[in-house]
Amino acid sequence: MQADLVVKNVVLNDKKGDLIVHQGKIKEFVPGGTERVQAEEEFDGQGFLLWPSLIDVHVHLREPGFEYKEDINSGLKAAIAGGFGQVMAMANTNPVNDSASVTEFMLEQARNFHPHGPFLHPIGALTKGLTGKELSPMAELAEAGCKAFSNDGLPVENNELFRRAVEYSSDLGLKVIDHCEDSYLSHEGLMNEGEVSAYLGLKGIPSVAETMQVARDILMAAYLDLPIHLAHISCRQSVELIAWAKQKSIPITAETCPHYLVWDETLVQGYNTLAKVNPPLRTKDDVLALQQAVREKVIDVLATDHAPHAQFEKDVPFAEAPNGISGLDTALSLCFGLVLDGVLSNDDLIRLFVQAPAEIFDLKANAFQEGDVADFFLFAPEAEWEVGPETMLSKGKNTPALGQKLRGQVMAHFLRGRLVFNRI
Amino acid sequence: MHWSHKDLLDVSQLSVEEIRHVFETARHFLEINRRPVKKVPTLKGKSVVLFFAEPSTRTKTSFDMAAKRLSADSFSLSKSGSSLLKGESLKDTALTLQAMRPDAIVVRHSFSGAAEFLAKNLYCTVINAGDGWHAHPTQALLDGFTLSQVWESFENREILILGDIAHSRVARSDIILLTKLGARVRLCAPRTLLPFDVKNWPVTLFTDLERACEGVDAIICLRLQLERQEAGLLPDLREYAQRYGLARKHLALAKDDVKIMHPGPMNRGVEISSELADGDRSLILDQVEAGVAVRMAVLYLYLARPGTQLHH
Numbered sequence: 199m200q201a202d203l204v205v206k207n208v209v210l211n212d213k214k215g216d217l218i219v220h221q222g223k224i225k226e227f228v229p230g231g232t233e234r235v236q237a238e239e240e241f242d243g244q245g246f247l248l249w250p251s252l253i254d255v256h257v258h259l260r261e262p263g264f265e266y267k268e269d270i271n272s273g274l275k276a277a278i279a280g281g282f283g284q285v286m287a288m289a290n291t292n293p294v295n296d297s298a299s300v301t302e303f304m305l306e307q308a309r310n311f312h313p314h315g316p317f318l319h320p321i322g323a324l325t326k327g328l329t330g331k332e333l334s335p336m337a338e339l340a341e342a343g344c345k346a347f348s349n350d351g352l353p354v355e356n357n358e359l360f361r362r363a364v365e366y367s368s369d370l371g372l373k374v375i376d377h378c379e380d381s382y383l384s385h386e387g388l389m390n391e392g393e394v395s396a397y398l399g400l401k402g403i404p405s406v407a408e409t410m411q412v413a414r415d416i417l418m419a420a421y422l423d424l425p426i427h428l429a430h431i432s433c434r435q436s437v438e439l440i441a442w443a444k445q446k447s448i449p450i451t452a453e454t455c456p457h458y459l460v461w462d463e464t465l466v467q468g469y470n471t472l473a474k475v476n477p478p479l480r481t482k483d484d485v486l487a488l489q490q491a492v493r494e495k496v497i498d499v500l501a502t503d504h505a506p507h508a509q510f511e512k513d514v515p516f517a518e519a520p521n522g523i524s525g526l527d528t529a530l531s532l533c534f535g536l537v538l539d540g541v542l543s544n545d546d547l548i549r550l551f552v553q554a555p556a557e558i559f560d561l562k563a564n565a566f567q568e569g570d571v572a573d574f575f576l577f578a579p580e581a582e583w584e585v586g587p588e589t590m591l592s593k594g595k596n597t598p599a600l601g602q603k604l605r606g607q608v609m610a611h612f613l614r615g616r617l618v619f620n621r622i
Numbered sequence: 623m624h625w626s627h628k629d630l631l632d633v634s635q636l637s638v639e640e641i642r643h644v645f646e647t648a649r650h651f652l653e654i655n656r657r658p659v660k661k662v663p664t665l666k667g668k669s670v671v672l673f674f675a676e677p678s679t680r681t682k683t684s685f686d687m688a689a690k691r692l693s694a695d696s697f698s699l700s701k702s703g704s705s706l707l708k709g710e711s712l713k714d715t716a717l718t719l720q721a722m723r724p725d726a727i728v729v730r731h732s733f734s735g736a737a738e739f740l741a742k743n744l745y746c747t748v749i750n751a752g753d754g755w756h757a758h759p760t761q762a763l764l765d766g767f768t769l770s771q772v773w774e775s776f777e778n779r780e781i782l783i784l785g786d787i788a789h790s791r792v793a794r795s796d797i798i799l800l801t802k803l804g805a806r807v808r809l810c811a812p813r814t815l816l817p818f819d820v821k822n823w824p825v826t827l828f829t830d831l832e833r834a835c836e837g838v839d840a841i842i843c844l845r846l847q848l849e850r851q852e853a854g855l856l857p858d859l860r861e862y863a864q865r866y867g868l869a870r871k872h873l874a875l876a877k878d879d880v881k882i883m884h885p886g887p888m889n890r891g892v893e894i895s896s897e898l899a900d901g902d903r904s905l906i907l908d909q910v911e912a913g914v915a916v917r918m919a920v921l922y923l924y925l926a927r928p929g930t931q932l933h934h
Binding site for chain 2: 397
C-alpha cells in the first residue's frame with residue numbers, strides 16, 4: 199500500500215495501531231500495526247490517543263484592529279496547540295468584518311502565517327458596522343469566504359431587521375449566529391444578577407436578558423422555518439426553551455462554552471476580573487443544567503468564545519474590565535476534566551467539538567473513515583500542565599484557570615496529513 | 623488588642639471583639655474632640671492621602687479632621703485634580719501615590735471593589751471610604767458607635783434601614799455590622815430599590831413602610847439619589863415621598879424612644895421630613911460627631927500598629 203505518512207503506535211477507540219494517511223486523507227487505521235506499508239514519513243505516536251481535530255465555531259482573533267490583544271498568527275498558534283484545526287472568527291474587529299476586503303485580509307493573514315493550517319473561517323457582520331441598523335453586504339461576504347453571519351457582542355434588538363437577516367442569509371446557504379441578549383435588561387450589568395452581585399454591590403445581568411432573546415429566536419426560526427444558531431448559552435431557562443424547540447422540530451441549534459460547564463458566579467468574588475465574561479458565569483444550578491444539556495444533545499456544540507485581552511486591561515477595577523476569557527489553549531483540557539469526572543465522555547466531546555459544528559456550518563470533519571480529511575492530533579490523557587503565561591500560546595492570558603493544573607494535552611497535531619505542531 | 627489588619631475594606635473583615643475595640647478607642651477620641659485643644663501627637667510623622675475619586679464633603683472632611691487631630695499629615699486628591707482625568711489607570715495613579723510613601727490611602731470610588739483592587743496592589747494601608755454600592759465600613763462603624771452611645775446592648779434591638787437599599791454601600795455595611803452586634807435588621811423599600819437576591823441575607827424585607835416601622839428601636843434613612851427616577855426605578859419623587867418618606871405618623875408605630883439616623887446628605891421632604899430630621903429622636907448630628915472619633919480610631923489602629931513604618 200502506498201502512503202505519505204504512517205503514524206505508528208497510536209490508540210483509536212481503545213485499539214493500538216497505525217494510522218495510514220495518503221494525499222492529505224485518511225487511508226486506514228490498522229489495529230495491531232502494519233509492516234506492509236511503504237510510507238515516505240513515519241511518526242511514532244508513542245501510545246497517545248488519536249483524536250480528530252476540533253472545530254471552534256466562535257473565536258475572537260482581534261485582527262485587524264486589536265493586535266495587541268491577539269493577532270491571527272498568535273490565535274491560530276493557540277488553536278493548533280489546543281487541538282483545533284479550524285476556527286470561525288467573529289466580526290467585531292476594527293474595521294468590522296462587514297466588507298470583502300476585511301474578510302480577504304483575514305484569510306490572507308491566516309494563509310501567510312499558517313499555510314498548512316489551522317484553517318480560519320471568518321464570520322461576517324450581520325449588520326454594517328455591527329450597529330444593528332442595516333444589513334451588511336452578505337453575498338459579498340459569503341463570496342469572500344465568510345461561513346456565517348453574526349452581530350456577536352452587539353445583539354440586534356430590531357426584530358424586523360433580524361428576521362430579514364435570517365431570510366437573506368438562508369438564500370446564501372449560510373446561518374445566522376445570534377448573541378442572545380436583551381440589551382435593555384442587561385444594561386450596565388457586570389456579572390450574573392443574583393446573590394453574589396447583591397453582596398458585591400455590582401449591577402447584575404439577569405438570566406432573563408438571555409432567555410428573552412432565546413425565546414425570540416426560537417419563535418422566529420419556527421415562523422420562518424429557517425435555522426438560527428444560538429451563541430454561548432449560559433443558563434437553565436435557555437436550555438429548557440431550546441429543549442422545547444427541538445421537541446417541536448424547530449430548526450434551532452445552540453452552543454455553550456467550556457467556562458459555563460466548569461465555573462460559576464462565585465468565581466467573581468474578590469472582584470476577579472478574569473471571571474468577567476458576557477454572558478456572565480451563572481449559578482451552580484445553571485452549570486448543572488448545561489452539563490446535562492450537552493450530554494443530552496439539547497446543546498449541539500461546544501465553542502470557546504475565545505476572547506483574549508491584554509493583561510493591563512484586566513488589571514483594573516471590575517467595572518472597567520472588558521468581558522472575555524481566553525479559551526483556545528485550555529478548552530480541551532477543561533472539558534477533559536469533565537470526562538475524568540464522569541460528566542461527559544470522549545465521544546460527547548468529539549460530537550460537540552467536531553461532528554456537530556461541521557454539520558451545522560458545513561465544514562470538513564474527520565471521523566477516521568477512508569477519504570476523511572487527515573486532520574487529527576495525538577492526545578496525552580495523563581499529561582498534567584499548569585496554565586500560565588508561558589504555557590498559553592494565545593497573547594491573552596485572561597482565564598480563571600491561570601495557575602490551575604489541568605490534565606490532558608495535545609502532543610502533536612497533523613492537518614491534511616502534515617505535522618503542524620509537535621510537543622513530543 | 624493586637625491589630626493585625628493591613629487594610630479596612632469592609633466590616634465583614636472585623637470580628638465582634640475588634641468592632642467593640644474600635645468603639646472603645648473612638649470613645650477616648652470623642653472625649654478628646656470635646657476638649658478645648660483637640661490635638662494629640664499620636665500619629666506625628668505619618669502621612670495620609672485622601673483620594674476621593676467621587677464627590678464627598680462630610681466623609682472627606684471627617685477623615686481630614688481625624689488625621690489632623692492625631693497630628694498626621696493629610697493630603698487631598700480628587701479625581702478632577704488627578705491624572706485619572708487624563709486617562710491614567712487607577713492602578714498607575716495609586717502606584718504613583720505610593721511612590722511618595724504615604725502610610726495610608728483613604729479611597730472613595732464609584733466602582734464596587736475599587737478599594738480591594740488598590741489594597742491588592744499597594745503596600746500601604748488602604749481604608750475604604752466608600753466603593754460603589756459595595757461597602758462603607760467607617761460609616762457602619764460610626765452608625766454602630768452612635769447607637770452604642772445610647773444603648774447598652776444591641777441584643778433584641780430591631781433596626782429598620784429605609785430607602786434605596788439596592789444602590790447603598792451604607793446599607794450593605796450596616797447590615798453586616800449591626801447583625802454582628804446582635805441586632806435584628808429590617809429593610810424597607812419599593813421592590814425596584816431592593817437588591818434582586820437577598821434570600822440569604824440576615825434581614826426581614828418589607829415593602830410597606832407602616833408595617834416595617836412596627837416596634838422598631840431605630841430607623842436609618844438612606845439618601846435617595848434623584849436620578850433613580852430617570853433610570854425608571856420610580857414613577858416620581860412625590861409618590862416616593864408619600865409611600866417611603868419617614869414622617870411623624872410612623873413614629874407612633876415604632877418604640878417610644880425610637881432613634882432616627884441618616885448618613886447624609888439628606889433630601890429633606892423626600893426620604894425624611896424636616897421635622898424628624900431636626901427632632902429630639904434624631905441622632906443625625908451625633909453621627910457626624912461620632913464620625914470624626916471613629917475615623918481617628920481607625921487611623922490610630924491601622925497606622926500606629928507595630929511595623930507600619932516598614933512599607934516597601
